[in-house]
Amino acid sequence: MHIAIAGNIGSGKTTLTTMLSKHYKWQAHFEDADDNPYLNDFYEDMQRWSFNLQIYFLNSRFTQIKEIHKSGKKVIQDRTIFEDAYIFAPNLHAMGLMTTRDFENYFTLFNLMDSFIKPPDLLIYLRASVSTLVGQIQKRGRDYEAAIRLDYLKRLNERYEAWITNYTQGKLLIIDVDTNKFAENNEDLGIIINKIDAEIHGLF
Secondary structure, eight states: OEEEEEEOTTSSHHHHHHHHHHHHTOEEEOOOGGGOTTHHHHHHOHHHHHHHHHHHHHHHHHHHHHHHHHHOSOEEEESOHHHIIIIIHHHHHHTTSSOHHHHHHHHHHHHHHHTTOOOOSEEEEEEOOHHHHHHHHHHHTOGGGTTOOHHHHHHHHHHHHHHHHTOOSSEEEEEETTTOOTTTOHHHHHHHHHHHHHHHTTTO
């Protein structure tokens, strides 16, 4: 069984992945953001490093998905390969931070990879306003995220909403992070767990 958590930067994906992994005894697969050799350079000069960053993420997540399916275990994943392809890369292209040539090259590679994988059994989307995202980004204090602009987060949010509205590849659970404070409130976490239980009973 493959559960995946999607959401914008600072929405709480890693925190919820950790909590649910502990509760359900699922194997957690995290985004290797801190080990990504391009992130610091990207936030300093997005136009120069956008293609390199997206190719790195694409390769990393494709490898991760193949490992998940090969393991046969119950796995919860922090961020999906689809977010790179439908949100981050198109956003960089639309902002003029990735050339059309690079974007088309990237998307051709994604389409090839997509033909070899299947979507998660359940996708959990963490919906959050820009103010909530900013608050949580500031709270965790990663140096390379200090330069993230508000308009960048807003554009990403708009693309997330468009993607989720048209998501038909599997079961979907939407959590409003503005009102559900699962990181600090056990009752709110319990609400999420109850909703997941209701969804995954149909997966077995």
